[in-house]
Amino acid sequence: xxxxxxxxxxxxxxxxxxxxxxxxxxxxxxxxxxxxxxxxxxxxxxxxxxxxxxxxxxxxxxxxxxxxxxxxxxxxxxxxxxxxxxxxxxxxxxxxxxxxxxxxxxxxxxxxxxxxxxxxxxx
Numbered sequence: 001x002x003x004x005x006x007x008x009x010x011x012x013x014x015x016x017x018x019x020x021x022x023x024x025x026x027x028x029x030x031x032x033x034x035x036x037x038x039x040x041x042x043x044x045x046x047x048x049x050x051x052x053x054x055x056x057x058x059x060x061x062x063x064x065x066x067x068x069x070x071x072x073x074x075x076x077x078x079x080x081x082x083x084x085x086x087x088x089x090x091x092x093x094x095x096x097x098x099x100x101x102x103x104x105x106x107x108x109x110x111x112x113x114x115x116x117x118x119x120x121x122x123x
Contacts (some may be wrong), residue, residue, distance in 0.1 A: 002036045002050060008109040009037065009047070009094060012069055015114055016083050019067050024089065028065075031091035043103035045096040059087045069114050073098060074105040081107070 005013075010032060017028040034052040062084040069081035077100030084093040096104050 002038045005032070005035060005037050005049075008107070011109070012081060012094075012112065013083065013091070015069070015112075016065050016067050019114070019116075020065065027089060028091060035091055037094075043105075045098065045104040047094045049091045049093065051091060054090060056086055056090075056092075057088050061087045062092050063087075064117065066117050067114050068117055068120065069112050071107040071109060071113075072111040073100065073107055075100065077101075077105075079104065079107055081112075 013028065013032050017025040017032070019025075020028060031049070031051050031054075034054070035049045036052070038048045038050060040046045040048055065083045065085060068083070071079050071081060073079050077098055079099065080097040082095045082097065083091075084095065086092040096107065098104050
């Protein structure tokens, strides 16, 4: 069932857009303003976005934006937060990858850190 994006989802997408170049960032911000969310897994760990007035390309596929987030789940497990674009570079999907046993619980957005994918895993 479609819903409005949560404040946390909007904040995360804005943080990614702010790090992109001016054209890509502006496109992502425009998509955000016209998007609704559709969770597709029971634990909410995968969310597809629908953009009002936009028809997705027939070409299938997706790619991540060059930045990703990490947060802590309610039990302290690490969770990667990935944002995907469709082949035309438009907002497509948000995915949580939990690095612990069990389903996604309640991500602690106050623990959000955003890194360029080239910096992933570096300390």
